[in-house]
Amino acid sequence: MAAVDVAPSPELPSARALHTTLRLGARVGSIVVLLVAWELLARSGLFTSFQLPRLSDVLARIWHDALAGDLALNTAVTIGRAMLGFAIAAVAGVVLGLAISRLAVARWFFDPIVSIGFPMPKIAFLPVIILWLGVYNTAKLTMIVFDAIFPVIAATVIALQGVERELIWSARNMGASERQLLWQVMLPAALPQIMTGLQVALPLSLIVAVFTEMKMGGYGLGAAMETAARFANSVGVFAGIVEISVVGYVLVKAMALIRRRLLIWHQEAAESSGT
Amino acid sequence: MAQIVVDRVRHIYRPPRGKPVPALEDVSLEVREREFLALLGPSGCGKSTLLYLIGGFLPVEGGGIAVDGKPVAAPGPDRGIVFQHFALFPWKTVRGNILYGLERQGMAPAERQRRAQQFIDLVGLRGFEDSFPSHLSGGMKQRAALARTLAFDPKILLMDEPFGALDAQTRHLMQTELLGIWRRTPKTVIFVTHDVQEAVYLADRVAVMSARPGRIKSIVDIKLDKDDPNVFKAKAFVDQVDAIWGLVKEEAIKAQGVHGAPTGRAS
Amino acid sequence: MKTLLRYAPLLILAIGWELVARLELVSNDALPPLTQVATAWLDLIRDGDLVPNGLASLWRGAAGLGLAIAIGGALGILMARWKAVNVIFGPLVEMFYPVPKSALIPVTVIWLGMGNGSKILLIALGCMIPVTIGAFNGARAAEQTLIWSARSMGADRLRTLWDVVMPSALPELLNGIRTALALAFILLVSSEFIAAQDGVGYLISSLGDDGNYASMYAVVLTVALCGFAADRLYQMFMQRMLIWRL
Numbered sequence: 001m002a003a004v005d006v007a008p009s010p011e012l013p014s015a016r017a018l019h020t021t022l023r024l025g026a027r028v029g030s031i032v033v034l035l036v037a038w039e040l041l042a043r044s045g046l047f048t049s050f051q052l053p054r055l056s057d058v059l060a061r062i063w064h065d066a067l068a069g070d071l072a073l074n075t076a077v078t079i080g081r082a083m084l085g086f087a088i089a090a091v092a093g094v095v096l097g098l099a100i101s102r103l104a105v106a107r108w109f110f111d112p113i114v115s116i117g118f119p120m121p122k123i124a125f126l127p128v129i130i131l132w133l134g135v136y137n138t139a140k141l142t143m144i145v146f147d148a149i150f151p152v153i154a155a156t157v158i159a160l161q162g163v164e165r166e167l168i169w170s171a172r173n174m175g176a177s178e179r180q181l182l183w184q185v186m187l188p189a190a191l192p193q194i195m196t197g198l199q200v201a202l203p204l205s206l207i208v209a210v211f212t213e214m215k216m217g218g219y220g221l222g223a224a225m226e227t228a229a230r231f232a233n234s235v236g237v238f239a240g241i242v243e244i245s246v247v248g249y250v251l252v253k254a255m256a257l258i259r260r261r262l263l264i265w266h267q268e269a270a271e272s273s274g275t
Numbered sequence: 276m277a278q279i280v281v282d283r284v285r286h287i288y289r290p291p292r293g294k295p296v297p298a299l300e301d302v303s304l305e306v307r308e309r310e311f312l313a314l315l316g317p318s319g320c321g322k323s324t325l326l327y328l329i330g331g332f333l334p335v336e337g338g339g340i341a342v343d344g345k346p347v348a349a350p351g352p353d354r355g356i357v358f359q360h361f362a363l364f365p366w367k368t369v370r371g372n373i374l375y376g377l378e379r380q381g382m383a384p385a386e387r388q389r390r391a392q393q394f395i396d397l398v399g400l401r402g403f404e405d406s407f408p409s410h411l412s413g414g415m416k417q418r419a420a421l422a423r424t425l426a427f428d429p430k431i432l433l434m435d436e437p438f439g440a441l442d443a444q445t446r447h448l449m450q451t452e453l454l455g456i457w458r459r460t461p462k463t464v465i466f467v468t469h470d471v472q473e474a475v476y477l478a479d480r481v482a483v484m485s486a487r488p489g490r491i492k493s494i495v496d497i498k499l500d501k502d503d504p505n506v507f508k509a510k511a512f513v514d515q516v517d518a519i520w521g522l523v524k525e526e527a528i529k530a531q532g533v534h535g536a537p538t539g540r541a542s
Numbered sequence: 543m544k545t546l547l548r549y550a551p552l553l554i555l556a557i558g559w560e561l562v563a564r565l566e567l568v569s570n571d572a573l574p575p576l577t578q579v580a581t582a583w584l585d586l587i588r589d590g591d592l593v594p595n596g597l598a599s600l601w602r603g604a605a606g607l608g609l610a611i612a613i614g615g616a617l618g619i620l621m622a623r624w625k626a627v628n629v630i631f632g633p634l635v636e637m638f639y640p641v642p643k644s645a646l647i648p649v650t651v652i653w654l655g656m657g658n659g660s661k662i663l664l665i666a667l668g669c670m671i672p673v674t675i676g677a678f679n680g681a682r683a684a685e686q687t688l689i690w691s692a693r694s695m696g697a698d699r700l701r702t703l704w705d706v707v708m709p710s711a712l713p714e715l716l717n718g719i720r721t722a723l724a725l726a727f728i729l730l731v732s733s734e735f736i737a738a739q740d741g742v743g744y745l746i747s748s749l750g751d752d753g754n755y756a757s758m759y760a761v762v763l764t765v766a767l768c769g770f771a772a773d774r775l776y777q778m779f780m781q782r783m784l785i786w787r788l
Binding site: 332 | 690692705706709712785786
């Protein structure tokens with residue numbers, strides 16, 4: 001609720017560093033508080049140890065899995081699956097997006113497919129995919145790609161369409177060919193929004209990977225968690241949630257870092273430090 | 276007894292990130308009932324802040340402000356405000372915006388509608404009552420904002436650079452209209468602006484503020500024949516504008532110096 | 543006419559499907575002809591399997607989504623305007639944000655079994671996040687001058703929350719709800735695939751297990767199209783609500 005016409009004096013760099021550290025500390029602090037609250041709540045007797053197992057038990061279980069090598073195996077399988085699906089969706093999505101925005105025929109053909117496909121719960125097609133490809137890894141991968149490709153296509157198309165007219169005109173004015181225009185002007189200009197689409201597709205790939213494992217079995221964190229659920233092993237289920245969340249968090253953070261590196265020139269990068 | 280008494284007020288601007296900065300320091304001012312007072316000063320001098328303090332939107336941090344003898348504690352319909360960027364509720368039509376204040380007053384529905392229409396006509400927006408703000412031009416939006424505030428009949432009108440966002444021609448028209456409206460329904464007006472000509476044309480008195488932290492540097496009485504159609508070229512007008520501009524310019528240069536910009540030019 | 547041209551590719555795909563199936567380019571089990579799927583769909587409606595399961599799913603989805611919108615919306619707005627609420631709930635929301643919602647399916651099942659409760663809880667929890675974030679961002683962005691104008695017209699703090707902050711937050715909130723709507727469909731179908739005794743997801747699974755593929759396709763397409771239709775209808779609703787925008 002500050003006055004509008006008074007300009008503040010610039011902040012010292014050391015003060016700024018202190019501020020960022022404090023904010024980070026507050027974030028970490030609140031997570032620590034939540035974890036402590038979990039432990040206390042579990043011990044309080046308000047819930048049975050089945051409904052809310054103790055954090056200490058859950059962590060012990062994770063540690064046990066880590067030592068046995070199960071954790072590493074399942075995590076690697078799930079991440080590998082998710083990343084592979086993501087990579088395919090990313091490349092195919094950008095290519096398709098490019099085609100749609102450049103070729104009228106492609107646009108005409110794919111537009112209804114994408115606009116209907118986007119809001120559909122594509123997971124409903126999993127039984128169809130299983131029917132075609134069996135209960136093996138290919139089916140899981142296909143489902144991931146099917147789900148993750150849509151946000152990439154949509155983001156690419158919108159990004160390319162949204163390139164400022166003045167940028168294109170300036171490039172043409174300076175003698176750029178169509179090919180140069182595409183690679184040197186339009187794609188870099190579209191990159192921020194394409195990256196946003198990729199940032200949506202990545203956690204989506206993970207979610208779908210985990211789910212397909214739950215439904216279809218095999219290796220992976222999702223399968224392990226579902227097995228624990230079938231044996232009514234609530235510690236195992238909670239352990240799964242923690243593991244998957246950590247993986248999700250790490251992937252999202254890694255993506256944000258990559259984005260900052262690639263888009264240093266984009267003003268958003270300056271604003272999003274700390275996200 | 277002055278209607279508004281500002282007594283040695285101070286206020287500190289505390290940005291969400293960064294050091295607090297004194298915005299106003301020892302500001303004292305008295306505003307008489309029904310006078311038109313312009314608040315003039317360089318950017319950053321705190322003139323809008325002072326307005327918001329009188330309006331009760333920001334807390335006073337030293338000294339006090341009293342209206343009709345009572346200290347200001349919160350916003351209220353006795354001090355109507357008009358903002359530079361109109362602050363119209365974008366989800367309500369023009370009529371809806373004007374009705375809002377009247378609804379808050381607890382006015383009866385039939386009377387509300389009648390009064391709203393009266394002010395729509397007054398500002399010349401007949402035919403646009405049911406339009407949304409996003410479909411109006413800048414000048415029309417400002418008229419709607421003005422109508423909204425005038426409709427609930429505040430005895431004091433606080434105006435924060437209300438014509439600042441308008442183009443020069445519209446601004447000119449709006450100034451004349453405002454003067455006309457004020458003469459017909461006299462109210463106490465405190466009008467913040469950085470435009471010296473606008474201040475001299477509209478006001479009875481012009482208060483010039485110093486650079487940050489703001490104080491009242493001097494107050495000038497305006498003696499003009501405002502009905503003269505060529506008033507902007509009249510000698511009296513030009514002289515007063517020059518004199519006041521001289522006062523403001525000193526402060527503007529000081530303000531630039533505070534911000535670290537080079538001040539090498541001689542005034 | 544224009545709409546026909548726009549959606550013609552779908553017609554082409556449909557014809558392609560029928561041809562591929564009739565010509566048995568793929569086994570008829572894996573891809574039954576579209577016409578067969580259509581008749582299966584009609585049978586499902588007449589014989590009654592689709593409607594009761596559909597309603598069961600609809601009730602769960604609506605209940606879960608309704609809870610998510612009511613609680614999430616209120617929470618987001620309060621978090622934006624009251625520091626105390628933000629301090630308590632902010633970290634909770636941040637912590638839940640990166641959790642893959644499908645990972646919550648087994649937990650809700652061990653808590654509430656395979657019936658309605660677990661699904662409603664799952665959808666309510668999962669969908670609350672986008673709604674809260676939308677409401678929060680929207681309420682944060684409410685312009686100070688709008689709030690001050692209302693206050694100067696005699697509205698007290700609570701009133702301004704309802705009269706100014708909520709309408710200001712509406713665009714972002716409605717967008718958050720749109721995301722939540724799509725998420726609700728996904729969570730509903732996923733949880734019914736894994737742990738349910740009725741509902742459309744369960745129906746699809748059991749039809750597949752029975753080898754009744756034409757019917758399975760019929761339900762899959764129904765669900766997919768319902769998701770699409772819901773989004774379209776919601777978009778129209780959004781446009782109506784935000785008619786005051788540019």
